[in-house]
Amino acid sequence: MSCCVASVLTEDFIAVIQSARLPKEGETIHGHNFFIGFGGKGANQCVQAARLGAKTAMVAKVGNDSFGDSYIQNFKDNGIRACGCLHAGENAIVIVAGANMMLNKEELQDALAAITSAKVLVCQLEISPQMSLRALRMAQENKVTTIFNPAPAIPDLDPDFYRLSDVFCCNESEAELLTGSSVNNVEEARCASRELLRRGCGAVIITLGAQGCVVLEAPESTSKHVPTTPVSAVDTTGAGDSFIGALAYYVAHYPAMRLEEVARRAGQVAAVSVQSMGAQSSYPHKRDLGAELF
Ligand SMILES: Nc1ncnc2c1ncn2[C@@H]1O[C@H](COP(=O)(O)OP(=O)(O)OP(=O)(O)O)[C@@H](O)[C@H]1O
Structure with missing residues (x-):
C-alpha cells in the first residue's frame, strides 16, 4: 500500500499523520496512524548524539507549563543534562537551542562552563541569531569545535556565522537560500559548498x-560526494537532525577521523532513522547499529 506521511513540525513537538494519500485541497480523508512526538531541531540533534553514547547538555528555554515539564523529562529520559537553561561541566557535546527566542545573554552566560568544557558545540537558528553567534564565539575562543546548522533558514545570515563555524552543515534548500543558486543535485551542491566555504567556514557539508551529502574542507578545493546506504524510506522527517546529532557524536569521539568518514557514518545513522516513523522516535541507539560504525 502506498503511504503518505504528513508531519507538522512546531519548534518543540511533531505531529505525524499517516494516510494512504495526501488530501486534496479542502478534502477530509481518514488517516490510519497519528502520534505526537518531541521535536525541535536542537532537541532532536541532542537526542541522536546522546543515543550514540555522547555525554550531552542542552542549553534551552522551555515554557513553564506541563509541555515544558514533559519536554525536560524527555531530555532526562535520553540521558541529556537539561534544566531550562543549564549549567554543567564535563559534557562532550553541548547543543544550544530553544523553545523560543527568549534565551538571553545572561542565561547564555550561565551556560559558559558547559559550553567551554565541551568538545563540540552545535547551534542552529532556533534561538535569536545574536545568541547563537555569542555561543559560537564562546566556543571558538575556548577551542571547542563548532558545528552550525543554519536552520530554520534565513536569507540574510550574518557573515560571522561562516567565520565561527568549523563545520557548516545544511540541507539543499538551506544551501539554495544562502547561495541564491539552485541546489538539486550533487554537482550543484559541489558549487554551493565552494561558495559557502569561501565565506569563511572550516568545512561545509x-x-x-537519499543522495547522501557533499563534503568540502578548507583548504581543499575538491569536494567529496559521500553516498548514503540505499534503504526503503518510510518517513524522512528529522533525518537532517539525526545526521547532525551523529556528526557531533563522531567529531567529539573520533577527533582524528577525516570529515568525509565522519559524514559517511553520520549518513548511515540518518539512513536508519528514515526507516521508521517520526523524528526522535526513529533515532537509533548505539546498540541498534553495527560495530563498524564505532
Ligand atoms: N531516503 C533516504 N535514504 C537514505 N538515507 C537518507 C534518506 N533521506 C535522508 N537520508 C540521510 O539523512 C541525511 C539527511 O537527510 P536530508 O538531506 O533529507 O536532511 P533534511 O532535508 O535536513 O531532512 P529533514 O528536514 O527531513 O530533517 C542524508 O544526508 C542521508 O544520509
Whole structure:
C-alpha cells in the first residue's frame, strides 16, 4: 500500500499523520496512524548524539507549563543534562537551542562552563541569531569545535556565522537560500559548498537526502560526494537532525577521523532513522547499529 506521511513540525513537538494519500485541497480523508512526538531541531540533534553514547547538555528555554515539564523529562529520559537553561561541566557535546527566542545573554552566560568544557558545540537558528553567534564565539575562543546548522533558514545570515563555524552543515534548500543558486543535485551542491566555504567556514557539508551529502574542507578545493546506504524510506522527517546529532557524536569521539568518514557514518545513522516513523522516535541507539560504525 502506498503511504503518505504528513508531519507538522512546531519548534518543540511533531505531529505525524499517516494516510494512504495526501488530501486534496479542502478534502477530509481518514488517516490510519497519528502520534505526537518531541521535536525541535536542537532537541532532536541532542537526542541522536546522546543515543550514540555522547555525554550531552542542552542549553534551552522551555515554557513553564506541563509541555515544558514533559519536554525536560524527555531530555532526562535520553540521558541529556537539561534544566531550562543549564549549567554543567564535563559534557562532550553541548547543543544550544530553544523553545523560543527568549534565551538571553545572561542565561547564555550561565551556560559558559558547559559550553567551554565541551568538545563540540552545535547551534542552529532556533534561538535569536545574536545568541547563537555569542555561543559560537564562546566556543571558538575556548577551542571547542563548532558545528552550525543554519536552520530554520534565513536569507540574510550574518557573515560571522561562516567565520565561527568549523563545520557548516545544511540541507539543499538551506544551501539554495544562502547561495541564491539552485541546489538539486550533487554537482550543484559541489558549487554551493565552494561558495559557502569561501565565506569563511572550516568545512561545509550539504546533505542531499537519499543522495547522501557533499563534503568540502578548507583548504581543499575538491569536494567529496559521500553516498548514503540505499534503504526503503518510510518517513524522512528529522533525518537532517539525526545526521547532525551523529556528526557531533563522531567529531567529539573520533577527533582524528577525516570529515568525509565522519559524514559517511553520520549518513548511515540518518539512513536508519528514515526507516521508521517520526523524528526522535526513529533515532537509533548505539546498540541498534553495527560495530563498524564505532
Ligand atoms: N531516503 C533516504 N535514504 C537514505 N538515507 C537518507 C534518506 N533521506 C535522508 N537520508 C540521510 O539523512 C541525511 C539527511 O537527510 P536530508 O538531506 O533529507 O536532511 P533534511 O532535508 O535536513 O531532512 P529533514 O528536514 O527531513 O530533517 C542524508 O544526508 C542521508 O544520509
